[in-house]
Amino acid sequence: MTVMGTGYVGLVTGASLARLGHEVVCVDVNKDKIRLLKSGGMPIWEPGLEDIIRDAELEGLLDYSIDAAAAVSCSDAVFVTIGTPSSESGEADLSALWSAIYAITPMLPDDGLLIIKSTVPAGTCEQIEAYLRKRLPLSSRIAVAHNPEFLRQGSAVRDFLVPDRMIFGAANPETHNRLEEIYAPIQSPKIKCGLREAELIKCASNAFLAMKISYANMMSDLCDALGVSVDAVAEGIGLDRRIGSEFLRAGAGYGGSCFPKDLRALMALAEREHLDMELLKATEAINRRRVQVIRKKLESVFGGTLNGKHFTIYGLAFKPNTDDTRESPALKIYSMLQEAGGRITAYDPVVTCLPNLQIDLATDMYEAAAESDCVVIVTDWDQFRDLDWGRLRQLMRSPYILDARNMLDTAVMAANCERYGLHYMSLGRPSVTPDVPLTIG
Ligand SMILES: NC(=O)c1ccc[n+]([C@@H]2O[C@H](COP(=O)([O-])OP(=O)(O)OC[C@H]3O[C@@H](n4cnc5c(N)ncnc54)[C@H](O)[C@@H]3O)[C@@H](O)[C@H]2O)c1
CATH class of the missing domain: 3.40.50.720 (NAD(P)-binding Rossmann-like Domain)
Known part of the structure; x- marks a missing residue:
């Protein structure tokens, strides 16, 4: 072969x-x-x-x-x-x-x-x-x-x-x-x-999965507005076997070398046939907006401006267990923070250089958080689950953690916030604030 x-x-x-x-x-x-x-x-x-x-x-x-x-x-x-x-x-x-x-x-x-x-x-x-x-x-x-x-x-x-x-x-x-x-x-x-059916199955499968992610993200925004948890809502929806729980997690949105481009290719193909793929357009628009949702979350704790703040991005790959950064949400968040006047240090367990981008990349995840105002978790690598939160808090200038993948358990983080004075935010889930007063850097 x-x-x-x-x-x-x-x-x-x-x-x-x-x-x-x-x-x-x-x-x-x-x-x-x-x-x-x-x-x-x-x-x-x-x-x-x-x-x-x-x-x-x-x-x-x-x-x-x-x-x-x-x-x-x-x-x-x-x-x-x-x-x-x-x-x-x-x-x-x-x-x-x-x-x-x-x-x-x-x-x-x-x-x-x-x-x-x-x-x-x-x-x-x-x-x-x-x-x-x-x-x-x-x-x-x-x-x-x-x-x-x-x-x-x-x-x-x-x-x-x-x-x-x-x-x-x-x-x-x-x-x-x-x-x-x-x-x-x-x-x-x-x-x-047939050949054409096989070609369509692939793109249509990816588009469906992307749609499920955007649906979860759309619901996540509503949960945020209502002050309820998208976790419970997603679980309640996903246990219906007709729906299924995979790809129903709210977060920073999809990226990678397949979903975004396969969706675009399917829409372009349909357009040639004079068909409008409204569902896919909405899927894409919701995904594009994730960066703005994250920006608003951050602005809400920094008095409306990110200018001069130091951010740490945890994870650059578009998902864990790969070194692929093609169309990675992390890079979009990086650009947004940069445009907003933030200073950014990034860390990823396997992405250790990005030849075409000027990114301040740390080789150690704690080092990356030194003097940081906010750690933004963008790729759900397993090692971000077991962080030494006390050590992290001591290194940081301000206490903010934004879990843009909803990868951490809110009850566990509530205990960590209480213990170390952290302020934990995620998407579509109520924030956890410590009882002690926060020092804003
Ligand atoms: N990456 C995934 O998870 C995934 C999953 C399913 C399907 N796909 C699809 O599979 C295809 C490949 O994706 P990928 O992620 O492996 O791409 P890739 O960019 O990682 O690899 C493509 C390779 O093809 C090589 N190449 C280019 N022109 C060539 C030529 N004329 N002769 C020999 N090699 C040549 C490139 O140098 C490169 O090494 C795409 O159509 C993608 O949509 C990707």
Whole structure:
């Protein structure tokens, strides 16, 4: 097998296919990445990935190359896991994907299988198939399939090998069966459908999850206004099996390389069909407003202005257990605080440099809070659950904690506030103020 692209999806796909017993070559145009992988390094941080990569390498089942032609020409199947970011119009930018297709087409074996794993708008795989028919000899039996990926960064290896479901999009049962053979050891429901249906399932799933998050955030704002807790409301809603409790937690909003761009791509696709995706527009607008909700919360304790205050941002990755900061809410909050005249120090357990941004990054979470007026928790890394609150309070200039992920238990924090004179705020839950007078820096 060849896997084109060694990003979050490509590396997990390559290593996992090797785990299933296939011989895999991972190809990338980024020479530095391939050099790093060949020398035993890891270009991304993903729990469990390095272990399965090393196992596969030891078994001689996984290799890396920049030579797509050589890898593709002797492959039974070629997986494409190249990035499909948003273009300015919101549509998916398929330029990198198409340039890979153009480059490998002459090398595709006659009876090969081209599996698009990248998230693409409905209709893309049919266009790829039509292009191949035009370029390849009539005798070629090459087939195109769409097998969207649903892994979550942070639990990607498990999600790949133990998925909720697998989607096999293809134009005929023969191609469905070939996908089934590749994934034979994986036990999960396998949905066999057409190419366009498979493409739509992926974007529609992400849009639905984003919508659930925005719904929880919308309710969180109402709970704030009414002075009640969104925790109880979300629990009460989520226990209804028709709704489910996952993705119903209020917080700083969604980010990452998938939800925002897949939502935009779906809206752009619908627009071409003269359809208005009102629900998705609202989902996006609610998500965009989260930064302002956080700003207002902070202004309410700092007399209406954040100018001159020192903020500590805990967490830069868009979610815990990844080093990915693409469209991370933390970066949006960082910019908002900066624009408001705040001084910011940030800390993240695995994001230790952001080459294109001027960010004051501390290497220790307590050091990051020194002389701080407010610690803002933006990524719910586990280590922020067990902070030494007494030590933190001593280091800080003012006592404010804003938990923008609602990750801490309010009863536990009430005890900590009482004990250490902290002031704990979260979203859609009543703030906890200590009985002792607060010193505002
Ligand atoms: N990241 C996720 O959690 C996730 C989950 C499901 C689906 N997806 C989808 O999977 C796709 C890949 O996402 P990602 O996060 O892995 O992207 P990524 O940006 O991490 O990786 C893409 C890789 O493709 C490489 N590449 C670009 N052009 C190439 C070419 N011509 N030949 C070979 N390699 C090339 C890049 O150098 C990069 O290493 C996207 O469509 C994304 O929407 C991502």
